[in-house]
Amino acid sequence: DAKTTQPNSMESNEEEPVHLPCNHSTISGTDYIHWYRQLPSQGPEYVIHGLTSNVNNRMASLAIAEDRKSSTLILHRATLRDAAVYYCILRARAGTGNQFYFGTGTSLTVIP
């Protein structure tokens, strides 16, 4: 199974950028890289995804290494509401559907 590895926890000061790393050395050519975050007592929430090129949206940016074996989620200005567990996930094709392989996630603490 495709797997990801992330640091267990990270801290950031409020209003500073945060770079959350992820290694996925077993990624295959058709696997997408997704990031979700999960607040306590809630289901995960979509953040961003990409295949090969860097991606930007209103929530974050995703930087993908040229060999695709690692990626970094970038939150440009951390706020207290960004405190959550961030999951780096590989999405593999399975028939007409997808399989999502979650890692153990990085717990982000934002310091006021």
Next chain:
Amino acid sequence: ETGVTQSPTHLIKTRGQQVTLRCSSQSGHNTVSWYQQALGQGPQFIFQYYREEENGRGNFPPRFSGLQFPNYSSELNVNALELDDSALYLCASSPTTGGRNTGELFFGEGSRLTVL
């Protein structure tokens, strides 16, 4: 627009019993997937349903089974419950159009199962 809803939110069962968890997908979403999240762990993919058929399965035994109904809602059934089945069970829906899934999942808040 109604989001993904799951029921029940909490339940307690004993070893050997059977449980059924229910999920209503977000409006217009025809693909539903189920995940098991043990305490302190990331969600683990159980299976996915599209057009009322299972079209993807993770590393879970056959006693984990499911259904999808014509209105896209879904059930997760677990037979012969074991202590290790205690977890948060998450349902996620997503739209599939023209045979292609967007890959963006919308999760419910989960059903917390405790097996004693």
